[in-house]
Amino acid sequence: MCGIVGYLGQQPAQDILLEGLRRLEYRGYDSAGLATLTRDNAQHTTTITRAPGKLNQLQEALKSKPCPGSTGIGHTRWATHGKPNEQNAHPHHTDGITVVHNGIIENHQELKTVLQKIGRTFSSETDTEVFAHLIAEAKKNEPDLLLAVKAALEKVDGAYALVVLDESDPERLICAKNASPLVIGLGDGENFIASDIPAVLKYTRDFHFLEDGDLASLTADKVTIWDTKTHTEQQRPVKTVEWSPVMAEKDGHEHFMHKEIFEQPRAITDTLRGRIDFDVGEPVLEQVHLDKLQNIDRILLLGCGTSYHSGMVAKYLFEQLARVHVEVDLASEFRYRNPVVDEKTLIIAISQSGETADTLAALKEAAQHGSPCLAICNVMDSAIARFCDARAGVLYTRAGPEIGVASTKAFVTQLVCLHMLALVLANQRGQISAENLKAEMVDLARIPREMEEILKSENAVQEIAERYQHMDHMLYLGRGPFFPIALEGALKLKEISYVHAEGYAAGEMKHGPIALIDENMPVVVMATQGPGYDKVMSNLEEVKARGGKIISVGLEDDERLANVSTDMMTLPQAPFWILPILSVLPLQMLAYHIAKLRGTDIDQPRNLAKSVTVE
Numbered sequence: 129m130c131g132i133v134g135y136l137g138q139q140p141a142q143d144i145l146l147e148g149l150r151r152l153e154y155r156g157y158d159s160a161g162l163a164t165l166t167r168d169n170a171q172h173t174t175t176i177t178r179a180p181g182k183l184n185q186l187q188e189a190l191k192s193k194p195c196p197g198s199t200g201i202g203h204t205r206w207a208t209h210g211k212p213n214e215q216n217a218h219p220h221h222t223d224g225i226t227v228v229h230n231g232i233i234e235n236h237q238e239l240k241t242v243l244q245k246i247g248r249t250f251s252s253e254t255d256t257e258v259f260a261h262l263i264a265e266a267k268k269n270e271p272d273l274l275l276a277v278k279a280a281l282e283k284v285d286g287a288y289a290l291v292v293l294d295e296s297d298p299e300r301l302i303c304a305k306n307a308s309p310l311v312i313g314l315g316d317g318e319n320f321i322a323s324d325i326p327a328v329l330k331y332t333r334d335f336h337f338l339e340d341g342d343l344a345s346l347t348a349d350k351v352t353i354w355d356t357k358t359h360t361e362q363q364r365p366v367k368t369v370e371w372s373p374v375m376a377e378k379d380g381h382e383h384f385m386h387k388e389i390f391e392q393p394r395a396i397t398d399t400l401r402g403r404i405d406f407d408v409g410e411p412v413l414e415q416v417h418l419d420k421l422q423n424i425d426r427i428l429l430l431g432c433g434t435s436y437h438s439g440m441v442a443k444y445l446f447e448q449l450a451r452v453h454v455e456v457d458l459a460s461e462f463r464y465r466n467p468v469v470d471e472k473t474l475i476i477a478i479s480q481s482g483e484t485a486d487t488l489a490a491l492k493e494a495a496q497h498g499s500p501c502l503a504i505c506n507v508m509d510s511a512i513a514r515f516c517d518a519r520a521g522v523l524y525t526r527a528g529p530e531i532g533v534a535s536t537k538a539f540v541t542q543l544v545c546l547h548m549l550a551l552v553l554a555n556q557r558g559q560i561s562a563e564n565l566k567a568e569m570v571d572l573a574r575i576p577r578e579m580e581e582i583l584k585s586e587n588a589v590q591e592i593a594e595r596y597q598h599m600d601h602m603l604y605l606g607r608g609p610f611f612p613i614a615l616e617g618a619l620k621l622k623e624i625s626y627v628h629a630e631g632y633a634a635g636e637m638k639h640g641p642i643a644l645i646d647e648n649m650p651v652v653v654m655a656t657q658g659p660g661y662d663k664v665m666s667n668l669e670e671v672k673a674r675g676g677k678i679i680s681v682g683l684e685d686d687e688r689l690a691n692v693s694t695d696m697m698t699l700p701q702a703p704f705w706i707l708p709i710l711s712v713l714p715l716q717m718l719a720y721h722i723a724k725l726r727g728t729d730i731d732q733p734r735n736l737a738k739s740v741t742v743e
């Protein structure tokens with residue numbers, strides 16, 4: 129959940145590291161630090177500057193204690209062990225060895241006790257510092273840094289992405305990966321390490337994606353990778369990412385979240401590009417192994433947070449279109465049960481980052497039962513994507529880098545991918561005519577235009593936000609595929625504005641939440657025409673009768689809804705199965721503007737992290 133950057137080359141490392149960390153701040157942001165090497169006569173010395181709080185504080189600290197040199201490492205932290213103070217901020221240093229680490233060392237307490245017994249003194253409460261001491265100890269017997277790091281890793285249980293800087297070996301950086309993401313960016317006379325692509329996208333689009341168990345040595349001109357399990361040198365391919373550096377910029381928007389909300393039409397266009405081919409007659413899903421879908425009798429969708437909500441929407445869609453039994457599970461729940469899945473259960477893991485620890489662990493659990501596993505991911509070559517690529521395949525969402533912690537464009541692109549997959553399954557199972565399939569594909573292709581229409585209503589949504597900005601609670605209601613949209617709307621508001629919000633299936637209102645309704649508990653309701661519309665209208669009358677304020681999301685010409693609503697956010701006319709995708713946009717804008725009015729940190733809300741790589 130933390131962010132790591134490493135650089136070695138000819139340029140001043142401090143600027144590159146700081147900028148990289150700024151692009152990674154969404155991964156975690158309670159303290160940060162840099163370490164660089166400088167030459168002092170024949171010797172090299174390490175300069176470390178660290179600060180609690182956000183990166184601006186580190187930037188301030190660097191004014192009085194800059195980090196000179198052209199080799200260095202940086203870290204932005206999301207505390208797991210030890211308070212978010214300067215002492216616990218990374219990098220950690222001992223005996224010329226400096227480390228940054230992302231992950232959790234599960235046996236750090238035992239290791240620390242052993243190290244303390246042999247006289248080692250710790251200066252932080254972190255699990256990470258154990259690494260620095262282990263490497264320093266290993267170097268006593270094994271002067272080669274790479275081998276010393278390898279020896280240290282052999283003692284450690286847990287997840288890590290680790291980068292090591294050594295004063296006595298100043299021309300290189302050593303890095304290692306196990307269950308936490310790490311990529312190596314390749315430059316000309318310079319090389320980079322990062323926990324996520326956007327950190328160094330300004331400098332390179334060519335990457336080595338490290339695999340679990342990899343140990344790598346980088347100089348400014350050369351990268352060598354070893355597999356620590358087989359003790360062999362590896363030739364990992366160089367992959368060029370399609371993301372461009374501007375995609376990771378705010379591009380004139382005040383917040384990444386705002387930019388990402390407004391990028392959604394473009395993101396969907398990219399998701400659909402090359403996949404909607406009317407000559408082929410069904411969506412073309414290039415990296416999905418269709419033969420693996422043929423013999424299934426059940427689908428299990430797994431995810432966390434927003435990705436779980438897109439799975440919930442897909443349940444309605446798969447069942448309706450493909451007539452296949454579908455379940456949806458929170459990855460963190462699934463993995464600790466004794467799940468009943470087999471080779472006929474298609475597992476679909478949904479994850480923007482492709483790194484969420486619970487989703488990856490749940491997948492691995494399901495794979496052990498012989499289930500084919502398919503991923504819907506945004507980040508190329510991420511752990512979940514790689515795991516599934518060798519099984520039932522990967523469907524990349526192509527949303528581009530999502531930096532705002534609250535997921536927006538990843539969600540809608542996931543929904544479109546799931547919709548295309550549902551169509552392919554429906555076709556495979558003989559549940560859809562060629563004509564209907566074509567019509568569904570046309571509907572998908574229209575989404576970007578419909579989204580553009582909705583985004584034009586931002587001012588109206590902003591005015592609604594002004595009226596409700598001081599509320600302490602909000603209830604979100606929806607039926608059918610709009611129920612998960614209600615959950616997603618409530619999640620957006622909670623995440624970025626810290627307003628307590630709950631999503632409920634509209635039909636459940638009478639079983640509890642109705643007791644909460646009064647003029648201080650506004651109700652946001654998805655009420656588009658189609659199945660369930662009349663029932664939702666009855667729910668609204670019940671809310672109104674109790675003095676509740678209604679903010680509805682409905683079709684633009686729906687007067688009946690307008691009459692019962694206190695405020696209304698409108699959608700253009702669109703087919704029923706497209707409306708859930710569209711109806712999340714006003715909810716994102718509402719959450720965004722309420723948060724902005726309340727003055728919260730929208731892109732980096734307190735306590736949250738963009739990818740949750742610890743359990």
Ligand code: G6P
Nearest residue numbers: 432433434435479480481484535
């Ligand atoms: C975190 C993020 C959410 C995201 C969830 C799942 O909680 O803040 O925005 O939905 O993780 O992440 P994933 O990358 O697996 O979709």
